[in-house]
Amino acid sequence: xxxxxxxxxxxxxxxxHVVLPVRPEVSQQHGYVHAGATSAIADSAGGYAALTLxxxxxxxxxxxxxxNLLAPAAGDRLEAIGTVLKSxxxxxxxxLEVFGVxxxxxxxxxxxxxxxxxxxxxxPG
Amino acid sequence: xxxxxxxxxxxxxxxxHVVLPVRPEVSQQHGYVHAGATSAIADSAGGYAALTLxxxxxxxxxxxxxxNLLAPAAGDRLEAIGTVLKSxxxxxxxxLEVFGVxxxxxxxxxxxxxxxxxxxxxxPG
Amino acid sequence: xxxxxxxxxxxxxxxxHVVLPVRPEVSQQHGYVHAGATSAIADSAGGYAALTLxxxxxxxxxxxxxxNLLAPAAGDRLEAIGTVLKSxxxxxxxxLEVFGVxxxxxxxxxxxxxxxxxxxxxxPG
Amino acid sequence: xxxxxxxxxxxxxxxxHVVLPVRPEVSQQHGYVHAGATSAIADSAGGYAALTLxxxxxxxxxxxxxxNLLAPAAGDRLEAIGTVLKSxxxxxxxxLEVFGVxxxxxxxxxxxxxxxxxxxxxxPG
Numbered sequence: 001x002x003x004x005x006x007x008x009x010x011x012x013x014x015x016x017h018v019v020l021p022v023r024p025e026v027s028q029q030h031g032y033v034h035a036g037a038t039s040a041i042a043d044s045a046g047g048y049a050a051l052t053l054x055x056x057x058x059x060x061x062x063x064x065x066x067x068n069l070l071a072p073a074a075g076d077r078l079e080a081i082g083t084v085l086k087s088x089x090x091x092x093x094x095x096l097e098v099f100g101v102x103x104x105x106x107x108x109x110x111x112x113x114x115x116x117x118x119x120x121x122x123x124p125g
Numbered sequence: 126x127x128x129x130x131x132x133x134x135x136x137x138x139x140x141x142h143v144v145l146p147v148r149p150e151v152s153q154q155h156g157y158v159h160a161g162a163t164s165a166i167a168d169s170a171g172g173y174a175a176l177t178l179x180x181x182x183x184x185x186x187x188x189x190x191x192x193n194l195l196a197p198a199a200g201d202r203l204e205a206i207g208t209v210l211k212s213x214x215x216x217x218x219x220x221l222e223v224f225g226v227x228x229x230x231x232x233x234x235x236x237x238x239x240x241x242x243x244x245x246x247x248x249p250g
Numbered sequence: 251x252x253x254x255x256x257x258x259x260x261x262x263x264x265x266x267h268v269v270l271p272v273r274p275e276v277s278q279q280h281g282y283v284h285a286g287a288t289s290a291i292a293d294s295a296g297g298y299a300a301l302t303l304x305x306x307x308x309x310x311x312x313x314x315x316x317x318n319l320l321a322p323a324a325g326d327r328l329e330a331i332g333t334v335l336k337s338x339x340x341x342x343x344x345x346l347e348v349f350g351v352x353x354x355x356x357x358x359x360x361x362x363x364x365x366x367x368x369x370x371x372x373x374p375g
Numbered sequence: 376x377x378x379x380x381x382x383x384x385x386x387x388x389x390x391x392h393v394v395l396p397v398r399p400e401v402s403q404q405h406g407y408v409h410a411g412a413t414s415a416i417a418d419s420a421g422g423y424a425a426l427t428l429x430x431x432x433x434x435x436x437x438x439x440x441x442x443n444l445l446a447p448a449a450g451d452r453l454e455a456i457g458t459v460l461k462s463x464x465x466x467x468x469x470x471l472e473v474f475g476v477x478x479x480x481x482x483x484x485x486x487x488x489x490x491x492x493x494x495x496x497x498x499p500g
Contacts, residue, residue, distance in 0.1 A: 035165070035168050035190075036129075036161060036164060036165025036166075036169070037161070037165070039161060040159065040160070040164070040165070043160050043161055043164075044161070062194050063193065063194065063438075064194065064439070064468075064491055065160075065191070065192065066189065066190070066192075066316040066364060066441055067189060068188065068189040068343045068364060068366060069186070069188065069189065070343055071336070085362050086359070090465065093362065093439075095362070109335070109336070112336075112343065112364065114316060114318060114363070114364055116318060116438060116491060118465070188313075188341060188366060189364075189366055191316055191441040193460075193468045193491060195461040195468055210443075210484070210487050211443075211445040211484070211487075215368070216313060218314075218443045218445060220487070234460070234461070237460050237461075237489065239441060239487065239488070239489055241443060243340070243341065254411075284415065285415070285418050285437050286411060286412070286414060286416075286418055286419070289418075290410070290411025290412070290415070291411075293410050293411055294411070312410045313443065313444065314441065315442065316439065316440070317439060318438065318439040319436070319437055319438065
């Protein structure tokens with residue numbers, strides 16, 4: 001996330017928003033954000049959303065995700081929202097949404113996905 | 126791809142290999158390559174593999190993909206292989222594989238996925 | 251759908267509900283509806299939802315779908331809801347949800363998925 | 376599987392083949408096997424493939440799968456092949472392939488997918 005320039009802007013139980021300012025480095029030849037960057041912030045938002053429902057000794061790893069790129073990822077920033085659909089003892093399933101947001105606040109969905117994560121016990125430090 | 130430091134190392138009809146040297150910038154807290162970077166090179170390999178079967182006026186966009194992260198993406202470099210499973214007039218479906226490769230050549234699969242792309246006519250320049 | 255015993259119970263623009271009464275033939279050894287039947291009604295609900303936004307000369311085919319089976323598919327009936335997320339000229343993307351519904355009306359989500367469909371021109375009869 | 380008329384025809388370590396004779400009940404308006412039936416035998420083949428690598432006290436449940444329907448599922452029978460890509464202590468990932476097979480033996484791939492399963496301890500009888 002840091003490498004991409006993304007940051008968390010909202011954390012609530014089972015829901016996290018991650019924002020990525022659109023810069024040339026994350027854009028591709030068509031002028032919109034590369035699928036890889038779009039997916040990366042969606043994956044991160046889902047992972048953090050899963051973590052909000054576990055204690056601090058837990059960590060999560062992405063098992064798999066699927067994402068549909070619905071529209072060119074354009075705007076001044078991308079906002080990824082991860083929402084927990086099911087939080088189990090071992091597995092968590094999240095919905096992933098990514099919106100392109102313009103400076104005037106207009107939002108348009110650019111990607112929608114679904115993610116499975118596994119809970120791990122964080123190794124003692 | 127350039128932003129990540131990835132490059133194409135093999136191009137054949139319906140199959141492309143992309144290599145990403147493992148550097149700190151693409152790694153995460155667990156010491157292995159972030160799912161976002163792993164997915165990005167897999168997505169790129171599939172997209173280029175699809176393009177090998179079309180004429181130069183065609184372009185492709187990723188419609189969707191799904192990826193399973195099978196093992197920590199460790200090694201000196203990651204190698205993503207995109208292979209066309211079905212090349213249709215409108216849609217192409219690719220298999221995506223990502224291997225972690227050590228300096229001594231040992232390879233281990235780290236991710237496996239599947240991708241759908243749509244063919245577009247490249248806008249005249 | 252007919253083979254499974256499923257039927258449409260709601261049709262609106264971009265949204266269709268399909269209901270499957272739970273019978274022994276569609277259940278598996280654990281006592282809940284088989285993933286295949288759960289997926290089949292989800293796929294059907296999405297396909298019909300896509301069709302609601304096209305004229306009568308259009309047909310759709312499922313390109314791909316992904317489904318997470320979140321909980322045992324139990325209840326007196328399953329209700330699948332297909333909702334169009336993006337309706338394009340060629341491709342439609344739907345969200346798929348399946349709920350287990352008890353005779354007393356209690357609902358529980360049992361599956362969540364995402365589907366891509368392609369529009370075809372219906373062959374003249 | 377019994378309801379559909381499918382049966383296992385090959386079992387090896389990490390790989391299972393399931394065959395479904397094509398009958399009107401599993402076909403749809405376009406004259407080929409419904410996506411639901413195609414998916415169901417793919418899901419079953421993957422589940423049984425996963426089981427071949429565990430002892431008899433283990434059972435598996437499908438966590439999720441994604442399938443691309445590549446071509447009309449035509450032929451005299453469908454053959455689904457489930458192959459384990461990664462067998463872990465908790466999770467198993469399988470590749471799913473479905474072929475349409477004609478009476479003269481000609482085979483054509485009709486679907487390709489990927490599946491995640493979770494291992495459970497079978498309840499003592």
